[in-house]
Amino acid sequence: MPFLIILLFIGFVILMSSFFTVKQQTAIVIERFGKFESIRNSGLQLKIPIIDRVAGRVNLRIQQLDVIIETQTKDNVFVKMKVSVQFKVIQEKVYEAFYKLEYPHDQITAYVFDVVRAEVPKLILDDVFVRKDDIAVAVKRELNEAMIAYGYDIINTLVTDIDPDAQVKNAMNRINAAEREKTAAMYESEAQRIRIVAKAKAEAESKKLQGQGIADQRREIARGLVESVEVLNNVGINSQEASALIVVTQHYDTLQAVGADTNSNLILLPNSPQAATDMLNNMVASFAASNQIGEQMKKQPKRNKHLEDKTSLDYNPRDTTNPAE
Structure with missing residues (x-):
């Protein structure tokens, strides 16, 4: 009886070992x-117990391998590059992937090293950053040609990091900072020029308006003086006395305006009452003298013309008589 139980137990174990399951996106090799x-x-799969065995499992999902390579550029700068390779096993070529290639990661890494160290030394450091996509394409092309025979499909290759030497990075940062400072200085200079031009235009416009205002002011002052002289003439004061009186009045108005400003340092001379009287008498006398000179100058051309006419009448070119005779 115990022997039968043992046989049944062994048979159950063998039966159960005949069944096995395979996960999704996985392939199992049976030998x-x-x-x-x-x-x-x-x-759910079935195999013959003891005779068949599971030799291995192959992952059919997309995998990623990160490869870090240190290489030298054309301008003798050492850089570390990180290349990410995304690959998967072709489902129809599981046999090749399992039996032909034992260490696929090492194989892929070797090809990445070979391609990167062949492409980067052709470029200067700046071009390495600009043409990193070209490097990634070259890596993918070489890997596809090499790995397709082993049942591997290269989905994509990406250059995810380019890390130059620390001293080179510091130099590049200083260059970038200098370029930005240069650009900022150019913009600041342009802004300063615009401000200066705008200020000059504003000052020119202000001077223009100020000149127009002064001209209008003087025109109105002259018109007021004319009207004042006409009013004084109407009450029996001649033009010379009226002009002198107006000037004296403006003199006293100026003294009053200067005295009203407590912070003024202006001194107006002469400013005494006697000085004002003398100034009035002097102006009246000067105006009178100016009028007399003007009248004499008006009479002088008439006198000269009279003398010329008389000379032309006394002289007759046809008269041959000698005046001495």
């Missing part, structure tokens, strides 16, 4: 007596 038998895909 029979050490020889390849079949490839089983996802789901």
Whole structure:
């Protein structure tokens, strides 16, 4: 009885070992007596106990391998580059991926090193940053040609990081900072020029308006003086006395305006009452003298013309008589 139970237990174990499951996006390689038998895909699978065995599992999902390479550029700058390779096993070529290539990661890494160290030394450091996509394309092209025979498909390759030497990075940062400062200085100079031009235009416009205002003011003052002289003439004061009186009045108005400003340092001379009287008498006398000179100058051309006419009458070119005779 115990022997039968043992046999039943062994039979149950063997039966259960005949069944196995395969996960999604996974392939299992079955060998029979050490020889390849079949490839089983996802789901519940059956194998012959003891005779068949699971040789290995192959991952069919997309995988990523990050490769860090240190290389030298054309301008002798050492850089570290990080290349990310995305790949997967082709489902129809699981046999090649399992049996032909033992260490796929090492194989991919070797090809990435070979391509990067062949492409980067052709470029200067600035071009490495600009043409990183070209480097990634070259890596993908070489990997596809090499790995397709082993059942691997290269989905994509990306240059995810370019790290120059620390001293080179500091120099590049200083260059960038200097370029930005240069650009900022150019913009500041242009802004300063615009401000100066705008200020000059504003001052010119202000001077123009100020000149127009002064001209209008003087025109109105002259018109007021004319009207004042006409009013004084109407009351029996001649033009010379009226002009002198107006000037004296403006003199006293100026003294009053200067005295009203407590912070003024202006001194107006002469400013005494006697000085004002003398100034009035002097102006009246000067105006009178000016009028007399003007009248004499008006009479002088008439007198000269009279003398010329008399001379022309006394002289007759046809008269041959000698005046001495």
